[in-house]
Every structure is written in structure tokens, then in C-alpha cells.
Amino acid sequence: MRTRGLLFGVALVGALGGCGSDDPVAPVQATGCAAEKRADVFQIGLRKAMPSGFAVALVEAKPAPPVKGDNFWTLRLTDAQGAPIDGADVSIVPFMPDHGHGSALKSTVTSTGADGKYTVSRVYLPMAGFWEITVTVTRGATTEEARFGFCLDG
């Protein structure tokens, strides 16, 4: 046990050291996320348009950027003219396409009733790696989706 613990410690230090970009000797090894081409670059206000011209923006994220575990978001829904849309039926589903699984915990989306804002409690992302987070908006007979993609480092 003692030896295994020591080896693990050495391996961990080596892995952490490999993340440094200023190491003149070892080539910089990309983490999974650094090499991930599908992911959005996280920023507050990141906005995804839907076919109708409606758009959903991520206007608040705690923590920011998203992390493995619990995330608490506020989304803002606007129409094609940019006007806020309150009271739509909005749902959010995280999925890991590389693993074929979602999150064990359901996200609840609640309209704040003001400025097109919806709180999401919570977006639970149990694993590091690439996640697709699909936002589904239903109003009347129309249902459409917007998708965020975030990669979480381990």
C-alpha cells in the first residue's frame, strides 16, 4: 500500500507538471479539453440562435466556467427582434455524446417572469469531459432546441 501510494503521488505530480506551458524541456501535452474542438469557448452572454430566430443566452453561471458537479445557471430567452420572452416552457438536458449518457439528476428550469430570464437549478455534470447541454424551448405548437457544448477538465 505504501509503495502504491508513493507511485500515485509521483504520477500525480508528473501529470500536473505536464500542464505547464512554460516547461522548456517536456513537450506540452494537451489536456482532453485543450484538444476538444466541439466545445464552446465559455463566456457570460454566450448566445445560441434557434431556427425561428429565437435565441438563448447563458447570462449567469455559478461557477464560471462550468465545473464537474453542480452548476447553477441563468438563461435569457429572446425572440427574433431581441425582445425578452417570459413564461416559455424551457427544459435543459446534459448529455455526454462520447459516453452515451446523461446526468443522473434532472435540471429544473424556472421562468423568473422578468427580462426573459430563466433559472436552472441545477445542471449536474458528474464527469470531466465533453458535455452537450441541450435547451429545449416550447411555445405554442413550436418546439426548438439550442445546444451548448462545454468541456470540463478533470
Ligand SMILES: [Cu+2]
Ligand atoms: Cu461520461
